[in-house]
Amino acid sequence: MTTTVLEIDGLSVATPDGRTLVHDCTLAVNAGESLGLVGESGSGKTLSTRAVAGLLPAGFTTGGTVRLDGRDLASLPGAELRELRATRMGMAFQTPRAHLNPLRTIGDFMIEGLVAVAGEAPVAAYRRAVDLLAEVGIRDPDRRMRQRPGELSGGLLQRVMIAATLAMDPPLLLADEITTALDVTTQEEVMAVIADLRRHRDLALLFITHDLALAGAVCDRVAVMQDGRTIETLAAATMREDAREPYTRRLLSASLPDEAAGVRQARRSDTVLEVAGLRKAYQVRAAGRGREELLAVDDVSFALAAGGAHGIVGESGSGKSTTARIICGLETADGGTVTVKEEDWTAPARSAPARRARARVVQMVFQDPYQSLDPRQTVRSCLAEAVAVHRRIASRDEIAARVDALLDAVRLAPALADSRPRALSGGQRQRVAIARALAADPEILVLDEAVSALDVTTQVEILTLLDGIRRETGVALLMISHDLTTVRRLCDHVAVMQAGRIVEQGPIADVLDDPRSDYTRTLLDSIPRPGWTPQRRLPARIVTSGGTR
Amino acid sequence: MSAYAIRQLAAKLGGLLLTLLLASIAIFFAVALTPGDPVTALAGGVRPTPELIEAIRAEHHLDDPVWMQYLRWVGGVLQGDLGTSFVYKTPVAELIAPRIGISLLLVAYAVVLITVFGIGSGILAAVRGPRTDRAVLIGTSIGVAMPTFVVAIVLIWVFGRVLGWFPVYGTGEGLLDNLYHLTLPAISLAVLYIAYMSRITRGAIVAQQHAEHVDTARVRGLSPSRIFRRHVLLNASPQILAVSGATIAGLIAVSAVAEQAFGVGGIGSLLVEAAARKDLPVVQVLSLLLVTVFVVLNAVVDVAIAIIDPDSVKSRRSA
Numbered sequence: 083m084t085t086t087v088l089e090i091d092g093l094s095v096a097t098p099d100g101r102t103l104v105h106d107c108t109l110a111v112n113a114g115e116s117l118g119l120v121g122e123s124g125s126g127k128t129l130s131t132r133a134v135a136g137l138l139p140a141g142f143t144t145g146g147t148v149r150l151d152g153r154d155l156a157s158l159p160g161a162e163l164r165e166l167r168a169t170r171m172g173m174a175f176q177t178p179r180a181h182l183n184p185l186r187t188i189g190d191f192m193i194e195g196l197v198a199v200a201g202e203a204p205v206a207a208y209r210r211a212v213d214l215l216a217e218v219g220i221r222d223p224d225r226r227m228r229q230r231p232g233e234l235s236g237g238l239l240q241r242v243m244i245a246a247t248l249a250m251d252p253p254l255l256l257a258d259e260i261t262t263a264l265d266v267t268t269q270e271e272v273m274a275v276i277a278d279l280r281r282h283r284d285l286a287l288l289f290i291t292h293d294l295a296l297a298g299a300v301c302d303r304v305a306v307m308q309d310g311r312t313i314e315t316l317a318a319a320t321m322r323e324d325a326r327e328p329y330t331r332r333l334l335s336a337s338l339p340d341e342a343a344g345v346r347q348a349r350r351s352d353t354v355l356e357v358a359g360l361r362k363a364y365q366v367r368a369a370g371r372g373r374e375e376l377l378a379v380d381d382v383s384f385a386l387a388a389g390g391a392h393g394i395v396g397e398s399g400s401g402k403s404t405t406a407r408i409i410c411g412l413e414t415a416d417g418g419t420v421t422v423k424e425e426d427w428t429a430p431a432r433s434a435p436a437r438r439a440r441a442r443v444v445q446m447v448f449q450d451p452y453q454s455l456d457p458r459q460t461v462r463s464c465l466a467e468a469v470a471v472h473r474r475i476a477s478r479d480e481i482a483a484r485v486d487a488l489l490d491a492v493r494l495a496p497a498l499a500d501s502r503p504r505a506l507s508g509g510q511r512q513r514v515a516i517a518r519a520l521a522a523d524p525e526i527l528v529l530d531e532a533v534s535a536l537d538v539t540t541q542v543e544i545l546t547l548l549d550g551i552r553r554e555t556g557v558a559l560l561m562i563s564h565d566l567t568t569v570r571r572l573c574d575h576v577a578v579m580q581a582g583r584i585v586e587q588g589p590i591a592d593v594l595d596d597p598r599s600d601y602t603r604t605l606l607d608s609i610p611r612p613g614w615t616p617q618r619r620l621p622a623r624i625v626t627s628g629g630t631r
Numbered sequence: 632m633s634a635y636a637i638r639q640l641a642a643k644l645g646g647l648l649l650t651l652l653l654a655s656i657a658i659f660f661a662v663a664l665t666p667g668d669p670v671t672a673l674a675g676g677v678r679p680t681p682e683l684i685e686a687i688r689a690e691h692h693l694d695d696p697v698w699m700q701y702l703r704w705v706g707g708v709l710q711g712d713l714g715t716s717f718v719y720k721t722p723v724a725e726l727i728a729p730r731i732g733i734s735l736l737l738v739a740y741a742v743v744l745i746t747v748f749g750i751g752s753g754i755l756a757a758v759r760g761p762r763t764d765r766a767v768l769i770g771t772s773i774g775v776a777m778p779t780f781v782v783a784i785v786l787i788w789v790f791g792r793v794l795g796w797f798p799v800y801g802t803g804e805g806l807l808d809n810l811y812h813l814t815l816p817a818i819s820l821a822v823l824y825i826a827y828m829s830r831i832t833r834g835a836i837v838a839q840q841h842a843e844h845v846d847t848a849r850v851r852g853l854s855p856s857r858i859f860r861r862h863v864l865l866n867a868s869p870q871i872l873a874v875s876g877a878t879i880a881g882l883i884a885v886s887a888v889a890e891q892a893f894g895v896g897g898i899g900s901l902l903v904e905a906a907a908r909k910d911l912p913v914v915q916v917l918s919l920l921l922v923t924v925f926v927v928l929n930a931v932v933d934v935a936i937a938i939i940d941p942d943s944v945k946s947r948r949s950a
Contacts, residue, residue: 135850136849136850137846137849137850164852164854165852167850167852168850168851168852168853169852172850173847173850175843175846175847177843180842180843180844181843181844181846181847182844182847183844183847183848183861183862183865183866184844184866184940184942185865185866185939185940186861186865194848194851194853194861195851195852195853198853198854198857199851199852199853230941230942232942243847246851
């Protein structure tokens with residue numbers, strides 16, 4: 083007979099002012115089983131998980147029952163509840179860097195629970211912590227124990243976090259979007275670690291994610307949440323056939339990994355952007371004494387056709403963002419040339435008019451629409467400002483007409499024009515950011531991870547929008563991404579970067595369907611898909627103690 | 632300590648010495664350039680004859696170029712010769728020595744009050760729920776609006792006149808009596824800073840209480856008091872320390888007001904008096920002393936912060 087380690091029945095969560103955000107979350111995780119909890123942001127999956135973990139903000143109220151290890155959480159007094167949670171479940175979060183105390187060493191973090199909660203002797207706790215770090219595949223645990231979170235990469239920190247949750251041997255791990263902030267290859271590593279742990283420890287897993295393909299690949303069953311309700315629970319293996327709810331189908335179609343991009347516009351021969359032999363080095367503190375040079379961008383060359391779409395993919399630290407920043411004039415290259423419309427743009431623009439003239443040609447859309455928009459500015463005033471900057475003599479009426487046209491171009495309802503970013507969803511904010519970039523009528527739009535922070539369904543909407551804009555206006559797209567799937571949806575050419583160099587480039591179908599470099603193959607293999615099992619691989623690059631960000 | 636940390640520390644020390652050098656130049660020239668002839672002060676009230684003026688100018692090297700006067704002064708200070716008061720005709724060191732103790736006691740007293748009540752009420756406001764928070768907010772709103780001299784007048788009236796609990800003038804004999812006499816001056820000095828530190832402390836702690844790493848600590852079952860000490864207070868402490876350093880250093884200058892109001896014969900009142908009587912050597916030395924204390928205290932605070940948060944001294948990597 084299987085036992086149920088976590089049972090959530092009719093859980094509701096309400097804010098202090100009485101709004102109900104979660105109406106009915108019902109699910110059960112059996113011992114040793116892994117259950118995926120999927121849904122878009124705002125569907126209530128994270129709030130439900132936080133209710134289980136006791137992390138709801140002050141004043142939030144809950145209804146329904148939650149049983150952990152067969153015990154009703156509502157019936158337990160404070161101290162006992164704390165101990166039950168501490169020993170019978172572990173929780174790992176999306177952003178390990180924010181979730182580890184930056185001032186205390188990894189060692190402190192690892193042994194704190196053992197010493198302060200379980201009352202183990204510090205020496206024994208230390209030994210156990212080292213073992214746990216080794217178990218999640220950290221190769222020099224003793225050294226890591228002495229370091230602080232700032233010295234480790236995101237992937238390593240996520241392993242540390244997972245190792246720490248295992249300290250009490252809990253039967254259940256809550257994993258809240260633990261790989262969302264990681265590169266696709268690092269995601270695979272972390273998922274492989276989790277798969278190993280589950281095999282060896284008979285660990286049950288509640289895996290919260292917005293990525294249905296990933297959930298389907300690593301979980302036994304998948305529960306789908308929409309608008310605060312669990313609408314259906316499916317066996318992962320057959321979810322594509324069994325899904326009944328239209329919402330689930332929509333999620334499934336959005337997460338099809340290899341949907342071919344539509345028919346490409348015939349490539350025009352003229353090149354709007356050409357990068358040749360680009361090089362950028364940073365002085366970094368060496369592991370021992372002195373300083374050493376880190377080549378962030380090393381001999382990078384590619385060309386972007388007018389009206390074309392070129393992708394640059396690679397993991398964080400591969401130099402793809404630095405390349406984009408050099409093209410936009412946000413960084414200065416140490417070598418090589420940037421040619422835009424047959425003008426040499428390698429040196430930064432000297433004067434404000436020159437900078438503005440360049441900005442009329444190249445515009446950038448950033449990853450995080452939550453941070454790239456001024457929270458106090460309405461959509462209309464944000465766009466009007468951008469229009470006024472680029473056409474300085476426009477009258478008020480002309481500006482208003484142009485703003486309306488921009489809103490229409492990004493398919494934003496005119497009613498939203500007077501809202502501030504806070505009132506908009508992530509997808510709507512990114513539309514505003516795209517509209518702001520289009521205000522200049524640019525010939526090149528640089529998209530720096532422009533859809534990475536969005537839900538899969540929203541990603542598809544934004545990518546479709548961008549593709550439409552490219553067809554309508556003939557703007558060329560340079561897309562920087564760690565996600566091969568999104569690049570495939572939008573681009574006709576792609577360059578794969580690793581450690582500052584382009585390891586492979588060419589037409590998208592050639593590179594992605596018939597990769598010649600091992601690294602491209604690794605990137606492709608680590609994309610979750612039906613029948614995918616995460617593998618531990620040799621690290622594609624040496625993670626130095628300095629880590630990368 | 633790593634070689635890197637030692638280099639950082641050495642750079643810090645060099646910066647400190649440079650600051651002091653620049654401060655000494657600024658102080659000397661600012662004082663030397665003030666309008667009025669120091670001879671008037673030196674003559675001590677009598678209408679000086681041309682011969683007397685001549686003699687005074689020669690004795691005090693007033694006819695030398697200003698930079699020579701500066702070098703002579705700095706050289707003297709470095710060798711422990713702080714110069715001679717124009718007004719009292721006694722060495723500046725002898726004027727300062729008996730007064731510095733009482734001033735330090737006053738400042739220390741105020742620092743204790745600020746730490747206990749300022750940081751204490753800030754912590755309470757952050758952890759004790761909305762009612763305490765509101766009460767502290769109202770109290771500190773009044774506190775930040777009360778300059779030292781206003782508080783002094785109120786205290787003298789309430790505790791000196793109406794209640795008669797504390798002496799309102801002088802410093803008394805012996806440590807306990809000193810402290811008894813310094814209570815009102817210390818309170819008047821501290822009120823503004825108590826309110827200020829309370830706000831800073833509350834803000835720093837509330838920010839840390841909502842930090843995501845505190846969620847991690849909570850879900851691991853750590854007790855609330857441990858979470859508060861090891862994750863909230865520890866992480867809030869660099870910010871609290873940084874502000875405390877600047878506050879305490881500033882107190883020494885502000886203590887002049889409290890000393891004047893309560894007739895405490897400390898260096899603060901000496902500075903005010905010397906400035907009024909154009910006693911330039913005293914003004915210069917006391918100004919330099921204040922700057923030194925300010926700079927050294929802040930350096931000490933920086934080191935303390937670096938021990939808590941080693942990353943704070945690291946140069947930011949650009950990659």
